[in-house]
Amino acid sequence: MKYHENSAEDVIIAYIGGGSRGWAWGLMSDLASQGTLCGTVRLYDIDKEAAYANEIIGNKVKDAEGAKSAWNYKAVDSIGEALSGADFVVLSILPGTFDEMYSDVHAPEKYGIYQSVGDTAGPGGILRALRTIPMYVEIAKAIREYCPNAWVINYTNPMTLCVRTLYEVFPEIKAFGCCHEVFSTQELLSKALYEMRGISGVKRSDISVNVQGINHFTWLNKAWYRDIDLLEVYREFADKYYEEGYIPDESKHWMNSSFFSASRVKFDLFKRYGSIAAAGDRHLAEFMPGKMYLKDPETVKKWGFALTSVDWRKEDLKKRLKRSADLVSGAEVFEIKNTGEEGINQMIALAGFKTLVTNVNLPNIGQAPDLPLGEVVETNAVFRHNTVTPVAAGRMSNEVCSLVSRHVFNHQTVLKAALTGDKHLAFKAFINDPLMTADLEDAKKLFNEMIENTKKYLKFM
Numbered sequence: 235m236k237y238h239e240n241s242a243e244d245v246i247i248a249y250i251g252g253g254s255r256g257w258a259w260g261l262m263s264d265l266a267s268q269g270t271l272c273g274t275v276r277l278y279d280i281d282k283e284a285a286y287a288n289e290i291i292g293n294k295v296k297d298a299e300g301a302k303s304a305w306n307y308k309a310v311d312s313i314g315e316a317l318s319g320a321d322f323v324v325l326s327i328l329p330g331t332f333d334e335m336y337s338d339v340h341a342p343e344k345y346g347i348y349q350s351v352g353d354t355a356g357p358g359g360i361l362r363a364l365r366t367i368p369m370y371v372e373i374a375k376a377i378r379e380y381c382p383n384a385w386v387i388n389y390t391n392p393m394t395l396c397v398r399t400l401y402e403v404f405p406e407i408k409a410f411g412c413c414h415e416v417f418s419t420q421e422l423l424s425k426a427l428y429e430m431r432g433i434s435g436v437k438r439s440d441i442s443v444n445v446q447g448i449n450h451f452t453w454l455n456k457a458w459y460r461d462i463d464l465l466e467v468y469r470e471f472a473d474k475y476y477e478e479g480y481i482p483d484e485s486k487h488w489m490n491s492s493f494f495s496a497s498r499v500k501f502d503l504f505k506r507y508g509s510i511a512a513a514g515d516r517h518l519a520e521f522m523p524g525k526m527y528l529k530d531p532e533t534v535k536k537w538g539f540a541l542t543s544v545d546w547r548k549e550d551l552k553k554r555l556k557r558s559a560d561l562v563s564g565a566e567v568f569e570i571k572n573t574g575e576e577g578i579n580q581m582i583a584l585a586g587f588k589t590l591v592t593n594v595n596l597p598n599i600g601q602a603p604d605l606p607l608g609e610v611v612e613t614n615a616v617f618r619h620n621t622v623t624p625v626a627a628g629r630m631s632n633e634v635c636s637l638v639s640r641h642v643f644n645h646q647t648v649l650k651a652a653l654t655g656d657k658h659l660a661f662k663a664f665i666n667d668p669l670m671t672a673d674l675e676d677a678k679k680l681f682n683e684m685i686e687n688t689k690k691y692l693k694f695m
Contacts, residue, residue, distance in 0.1 A: 235273070235585065240270070241269065241270050242273075242585050243271075243272050245271045245273030245321050246273055246276065246321050246322075247273070247276070247321065247322045247323075247324060247581075248276050248316040248317045248322070248384070249261065249275055249277050249324045250316065250317075250324065250373060251324075252275075252279050253277065253279030253281045253282075253284025253287070254284075254288070255284070255551070255554035255555065255557070257389060258277070258326075259291070260573040261275070261324065262288075262291070262292050262295045262305075262307075262568070263295070263572065263573060264573055264577065264578040265303065265305050266298065266300070266301040266305065266570050267301075267302060268302060268303060268578055269302035270303075270585070271578075272303040273321075274305065274307075274308060276315070276320070277292070277307060277309045277310065277316070278309075278310050278311075278312070278313050278315070278316035282309070285309040285310075286309040287558050288307065288309065288558075290562045291307075291562060291568065292305065293307050294561075294564075295568050295570070298569065298570050299569075301570060317377060317379075317384070318380045319380075319381060320381040321384055322384060322385050322387065323386040325373065325388045325389065325390055325396070326388075326389040327369070327390050329362060329365050329366035329369055330362075330365055330688060332544055334365065334687065334691070335353075335362075335547070337683075337687035338353070338357070338359075338361050338362050338684070339351075339352035339358050339542075339543070340543070341357075341680060342358065342680060342684075344680075345671075345677075345680055346671065346672070347528075347672060348534065349520055349528065349541070349669065350515075350517075350528065350534065350539060350540065351516050351520060351542055352520075353391040354393070354449070354517060354520065355450070355517075355520040355521050355641065355667065355669065356520045357667065357669065359391075359392055359520070359667075360664055363392045363648050363649075363652065364652050364688070364691075364692055365691030365692055366392065366395070366399075367395060367648075367653065368652065368691065368693050369691075370396050370399040370403075371403050373400070374399065374402075374404045374407065375403060375404070377404060377407060378403070382404075382406065382407075383408070385410075385581070386400065386407060386408060387410065387580065387581075388400070388409060388595075389412055389413075392449075393411045393450070394448050394610045394612075394645055395610075395645055395648060397410065397596070397597075398610045398645065398649060399649065401608075402653070408622075410595060410615070411449060411595030412595075413449050414576075416445055416452055416513075416593045417574060417576075419513070420441045420443060421438050423457055424438060424459075425480070425482060426467050427441075427459060427464065429474070430470045430471050430474075431462070433459070440459060441457065441458075441464065442457065443614075444614070444627055445512065445612060446602065446612075446630050447612055447638050448610070448612055448645075449595050449610075449612050450518070450520075450521070451513065451518065451637070451641060452513055452593070453510065453512060453634050453638075454510040455628070455630065455634075457510065468504065472501040472504050472505065475496075475501065476505070478496075479496025479497060479538040480496060480497045480501075492541075492543070492546050493540070494539075494540070495514060495515035496539070497515060497538070498515065499515035499518050499527055499537055499538075499539065500515060502537075503518060503522075506633075507631065507633050507634050508631065509634055514539075515538070516539050516542065519537070519539065521637065521641060521668065522668060523669075524670065524671040525671060528669065576590070579592075580617050583617035584617055584618075584619065584620060584622070589616065590616070590617040591614055591625070592617070593613065593614050593615070594613075594622065595611070595612045596610065596622065597609065598611045600624075600626070601613045601627055603626075604629045604639075605638070606642065606646075613625055644663050644667060647663040647666070648660070648663045651663060655692075655693040660685075661677075661678070661681050664677065665677050
């Protein structure tokens with residue numbers, strides 16, 4: 235990286251999973267929309283054809299309207315070639331295929347267990363973790379060998395266990411996990427501020443929050459705008475929309491989307507626990523007891539969110555493959571749009587050009603005093619030149635801590651099972667998840683079926 239007064243050039247970003255038909259395009263857009271950094275993005279993917287398609291697409295972005303920086307995109311054939319001498323590493327992979335994901339999400343349905351996402355918690359989240367952890371062991375080893383001083387930004391789920399594995403293998407790694415779920419909750423708070431106080435034009439970044447918990451099960455016990463206590467505003471907002479849900483744009487009604495929700499789960503959790511659950515309803519529901527929000531599709535419908543089927547994801551992939559072909563051929567012109575992700579701002583801060591405070595996933599060094607040291611937690615952190623410093627989040631309420639702690643300790647079991655190849659230990663984690671409502675015999679049948687469906691990725695099979 236070469237520094238100038240207000241910019242840096244020759245920045246090297248290694249993108250592992252660089253054949254992505256989604257995240258990669260967002261990265262291209264965000265990189266082009268800033269003028270502080272420029273350099274090379276090396277794209278590595280086990281799907282080499284996809285990475286080479288993104289090389290073509292990426293190299294067109296510098297000529298797109300609104301581009302403020304020129305980046306060179308290069309698809310490479312090995313992870314070592316991608317990582318060698320990198321300043322930053324972006325990890326965004328699909329661990330396995332949609333066939334394995336289909337098993338994660340839908341195999342439990344035969345036993346009355348429904349999952350709205352299936353990538354972080356629940357039976358699906360555990361199986362996904364068991365096959366992802368061995369991949370992250372190899373990635374951590376490669377980073378240690380080829381770019382030990384690089385900053386590593388993880389977007390892959392299950393976020394907590396991905397980041398935890400990196401540190402388990404390479405304790406000196408400089409890695410953190412990024413997730414936009416808190417951002418969406420800040421946006422919801424800005425809408426509540428308008429609805430309940432008539433204050434408009436408040437951006438997400440204008441709202442300060444104290445972040446506690448773990449990824450996709452984050453909680454805000456403090457939130458404010460200037461001198462306004464937003465927990466009180468949110469209380470009024472939740473009361474107003476508790477029964478019908480909050481749907482600001484009817485065109486985005488949850489019934490027409492696999493991702494949108496009416497925030498009724500958020501509102502219910504706030505009423506129960508007094509802190510704002512700061513993730514999407516689809517994720518939050520999976521951390522709670524299985525019969526509460528995910529008893530059956532009718533219950534899900536009542537709570538105003540949706541089950542994201544893998545068939546939907548497969549159909550969506552067809553659309554993204556077509557878009558990839560159109561971007562490569564020029565039938566579609568790449569349009570630069572800011573994604574709202576913080577990844578590029580984090581890079582700019584780490585390069586020394588700004589100070590940034592945002593939520594990230596890092597090992598606990600005391601920022602979460604009521605959770606075990608070393609386990610990955612999500613709190614705010616301060617980004618400065620070559621430094622990420624967690625912000626002390628304070629203690630959670632006992633009630634919220636008990637909910638979060640169950641998952642933190644189960645993560646310890648999952649990690650150990652995956653690293654040691656202990657199938658019996660993996661089953662202990664499997665039956666300890668709050669979504670596991672089947673009896674013991676059915677749980678064994680389901681576990682063995684799901685293991686069989688993903689066995690080629692597992693150390694103990």
